[in-house]
Amino acid sequence: MFPNTHFKNAKKYWYMGKLYEWSEAILHPMTHAFHYGTCTFEGIRAYSTARGPAIFRLKEHIDRFFHSAEILRMEVPFTREEVIEACRLVVRENQLESAYIRPLLFYSYGNLGLVPKFSPVELVIGAWEWGAYLGDRAREGVKACIVPKRRIHNSQLDLSAKLGGVYVQSMINGTIARELGYDEAIFLNLEGRVAEGPGENIFVIKDGILHTNDRSESILEGITRTSLLEIAAHLGYKTKVAPIEKEQLLGADEAFFCGTAVEVTPIVRVADLSDNPINVVEFNIGDGRPGPITTRIAEEYTKVVTGQNPVFERWLTYVRD
Ligand SMILES: Cc1ncc(COP(=O)(O)O)c(C=O)c1O
Numbered sequence: 476m477f478p479n480t481h482f483k484n485a486k487k488y489w490y491m492g493k494l495y496e497w498s499e500a501i502l503h504p505m506t507h508a509f510h511y512g513t514c515t516f517e518g519i520r521a522y523s524t525a526r527g528p529a530i531f532r533l534k535e536h537i538d539r540f541f542h543s544a545e546i547l548r549m550e551v552p553f554t555r556e557e558v559i560e561a562c563r564l565v566v567r568e569n570q571l572e573s574a575y576i577r578p579l580l581f582y583s584y585g586n587l588g589l590v591p592k593f594s595p596v597e598l599v600i601g602a603w604e605w606g607a608y609l610g611d612r613a614r615e616g617v618k619a620c621i622v623p624k625r626r627i628h629n630s631q632l633d634l635s636a637k638l639g640g641v642y643v644q645s646m647i648n649g650t651i652a653r654e655l656g657y658d659e660a661i662f663l664n665l666e667g668r669v670a671e672g673p674g675e676n677i678f679v680i681k682d683g684i685l686h687t688n689d690r691s692e693s694i695l696e697g698i699t700r701t702s703l704l705e706i707a708a709h710l711g712y713k714t715k716v717a718p719i720e721k722e723q724l725l726g727a728d729e730a731f732f733c734g735t736a737v738e739v740t741p742i743v744r745v746a747d748l749s750d751n752p753i754n755v756v757e758f759n760i761g762d763g764r765p766g767p768i769t770t771r772i773a774e775e776y777t778k779v780v781t782g783q784n785p786v787f788e789r790w791l792t793y794v795r796d
Contacts, residue, residue, distance in 0.1 A: 512640030514581035515543035524782035575605035616743030645673030729766030741765035
């Protein structure tokens with residue numbers, strides 16, 4: 476009934492403690508989260524290593540998952556350890572060497588009043604092979620546009636939680652960016668400074684220093700971002716966590732998106748649609764090609780996630796016992 480066309484090699488998913496065939500689905504159309512986005516999810520990757528597939532920073536993802544659930548006032552019907560084991564199991568059961576893992580906690584079927592008093596919290600976990608999020612060409616650099624709409628502000632919603640509903644804004648603006656011929660959107664925050672992409676954080680590089688922003692700028696502080704700050708320091712680069720003005724991005728030597736899905740993706744050109752979407756001005760980042768520091772960081776990130784840098788092996792959870 477449900478083909479896995481866009482979920483490469485997905486065979487089974489995990490739902491409330493049991494495995495189901497991918498093609499089978501059993502949720503009711505009146506499920507609370509379908510209507511109101513009352514859910515939280517994680518995006519996690521597993522990579523092929525010399526010791527079999529390993530999940531990158533699984534514990535941190537599950538900690539964030541539980542934090543998001545708390546913001547949604549959810550009582551999670553499983554422990555962290557059970558969710559960790561279920562993620563490992565799903566990769567194993569799908570016989571995946573590398574995977575994108577998607578746990579989702581949602582208010583399920585019960586009532587449709589906005590307050591889900593009678594809707595139980597349920598957990599589902601899927602896994603499949605997902606290549607480069609912005610396409611195979613993305614390693615050569617992407618063209619982004621700063622969209623006119625500002626990112627939801629952290630005074631309005633707790634953006635330290637990865638809340639399903641927030642992704643409506645990501646979906647609309649990511650789609651608009653593509654309709655206009657760009658690879659991805661960039662949001663400014665209400666203060667007019669750089670916030671983040673629809674599903675990515677942003678680094679800019681100037682005079683050899685890597686800059687990124689933090690939660691005060693209305694972003695989800697990504698696990699990749701935090702990892703890259705450590706990896707960059709390990710490589711001897713200076714890093715700075717501070718607000719990023721729009722002009723800093725447009726005048727950067729290098730810039731990149733980062734996140735579990737996009738990994739490290741160079742941004743080589745940015746169009747500014749924030750003030751005047753009619754007369755769009757485009758800027759090359761550096762010379763319009765991925766810069767040397769971005770390339771070095773991307774290479775090291777690949778080594779880290781595939782278990783080729785012993786310093787960071789502590790970030791890996793192997794899938795097989
Ligand atoms: C809005 C948003 N910002 C940033 C990120 C990057 O977070 P992470 O590195 O934890 O995947 C994501 C992806 O989950 C995201 O959805």
